[in-house]
Amino acid sequence: MAELDDIIHQPLRLKIMAALNALPAATGLEFSRLKKLTGATDGNLGAHIETLAKAGYVQVDKAFVGKKPQTMVTATAAGRGAFARHVATLQEIIAGKQS
């Protein structure tokens, strides 16, 4: 029986992973765009991205574009796999295979 992934299950982290998984592999989202998409504050989003990064679910790349710092967040292969399993578990719960 599949288990829900505790790291992904938190609502904001679920949104972050859903947004990153909607992109093709190896394509990331800039922090500011992720913030706009999820409606999170800077601090909150940063803390949850860090949790996901520690779990190996996302990769964070910091760079300078011109003089502006840019933080790019990308889902890793492990993160995509974990997200797919998490979604499958949610679907199983709805289908009544788990409770």
Place this chain on the structure above:
Amino acid sequence: MIDSREASAALADIDDIVQRVKQSQLYELASLAAVWWGMLVFAGNLVTWLWPIHAAYTWVAVDVVGVGGLVALRVFNPPHHPHGAAHSIRILLVFVLFFAFGYLCTNVVGHFGPRQLGAFWPLYFMLFYTLAGLWFGHAFVAIGLGISALTLIGFFYIGEAFPLWMAFVNGGGLILGGLWMRRI
């Protein structure tokens, strides 16, 4: 463990964010296309106002360069679905049909003068923009209706300076609309 109601809510959140990401990506591409066409249309109208004798060649050049730019945009931002090539061909066909139907209306069925042409093409283009917006996002509808309304105001109330009006309304409108899309 959560119940099925909570699981449904989580899946709905996922669907919602996926739609937002797709729309954001679409707006980003559409924004580049709008700014590109906006600059060309601005230049085309300015040339039409300053040197009306060169207007016909200018607009052919604007259309060719405009479509070329869109093709380049597509090449550098390839679609990520399995039927990408077929999709690109369909988009190219849309442009061919768009220009063919416009030409049929303005030169075969009717014989439009410069002023009528200056109003018809933006209105025709914005009709598609507005229709696309019904499926792809409210920004297209707002830009389409806004530019159409200003085009009609210019057509009925602006005299000799109509091409200059259209440079700012159509060209400037597309540039501003494109930049606005990036901020949504």
